[in-house]
Amino acid sequence: MIRKNEILSREERKPIVWDAFFNQNSQKKPLVIFCHGYKGFKDWGAWNLVAKEFVKANMVFVKFNFSHNGGTVDNPIDFPDLDAFAENNYSKELEDLDAMLNHLLAANNPFRNEIDARDITVIGHSRGGGIAIIKASEDNRITKLITWASICDFGKRTATVGDLEQWKKDGVKYVLNGRTKQQMPHNYQFYEDYMANKERLNIKKAIKSLTIPVLIVHGTDDPSVFFSEAESLHAWNSSTNLFAMANANHVFNSKHPWEENKLPDALQQVVDKSIDFIK
Template sequence: MTILKNIVLERNGKKPILLDVFNSTTEKECPIVVFCHGYKGFKDWGAWNLMAKHFANAGYCFIKFNFSHNGGTIKNPIDFPDLEAFGNNNYTKELDDLNDVLNWIEHNFQDNSKVNKNEITLIGHSRGGGIAIIKASEDSRVKKLITLASVCDFSKRTATIGNLEEWKKSGVKYVMNGRTKQQMPHYYQFYEDFKVNEERLNIKSAIKKLTIPHLIIHGDNDTSVSIKEGENLHKWNPNCELTIIDGADHVFNTKHPWEKEVLSAQLKDVAELIQEFINKKA
């Protein structure tokens, strides 16, 4: 396994993106897996590095990244030193970030015979699941999709961050981060951007358009995103596969920091299900 951490993807006029590449050293061509973190998440959260190693050891090229406005910085990609960036994040920025990551993959692996850039699987956790669904519905480079504890509706979450009139008047709403105790800002631009792009940001419409294989994984003990959201995703596109992980919470019984050398039993089950799904012939 080769590991390249904190690769800086520079972009004209936009904040840079940090990427990690965990690549198998197998002699065969490696499929690519791209992981999208969720709300108040980051690429180095909890057990995500262990999960990346698991996939690299299993013969994949596993790429994870920080969304550009997730609140991390190039020098400090863990936690949220840049709350101003966090407050200026929105769904379309995240879709744009993911597109630039896919472009980076296309450019950087074009002459690499050990990596198959034509076999890209997207994995999205929580809010990142909604982003991955929308991107997969509009980008033919994505061949398979896995969503972990994914949200099914951006509109409810966007409109319920507080009283809209107060939000518009003050320009900002705050959400407490239970772990770091930071007051995380959401500027009113978040709502404005959603309304302008509401049709594109409709997860229900996006999943109905999907024709690629899609695996939905949800824990039955998820108190952050109800299991009903996973069931809704499956209902809207019955061609998807839905798997429920018994006893799993929103992060599959891991936490940050994750100091163990092994995955939780639930996240190990998730990783094995994903491998089986990716390896399955259409």
């Protein structure tokens, strides 16, 4: 069963577009929720193939677009809504993940009987890894955590992008998306939200507090988020498992669009390792 582009509508909040992949057999199955990264989206690259691998292992795999990732209900791929992208921040992404958990575990979710509410894993890629770590530290419904190429610090990414004074004065700064060639806007509210919630958004503090099983996966050749960030995460909580994916980049040697019908070797290994960890 594949449910594509489901819409979670919310009062006074932007809707969340999401997908669910599972075998419909009324057996309670582990729930896996995937959080994409910065300038990411649920249909990027090989993520649909990844979802199918988890289904083969008899898990419910859900992936979603953060509400302000720049996609829309009509076009959830790429970034047609740059105004929304400009208004995104970490707090909104944490709220989105909470909304997805609440919705999937609610009695009125039509496939609620397929989900084992005692076996919930969140996987976060890149910036989504940071979001997943913080959410796992706050929410005892999450029983396992997996990060793929996760960042270890929001602060250094938030404050150092360009000149703060200039950003405050202009109200917006732009980052080029190398693939789509769009100038991606970040309103100054992004920095203000981080500063207002700095304590909550401390990834180091969050991972130190975790007592659930944690798997940290990172490519040794990641040019976007260096492998040393994975080493930091592991050092802050030595009970975590660190899996170094040799010769793999930030997306484990996949790309967008991904036109093959099988995963690149590195990403297949990452998926296999993750499935074993959940089992």
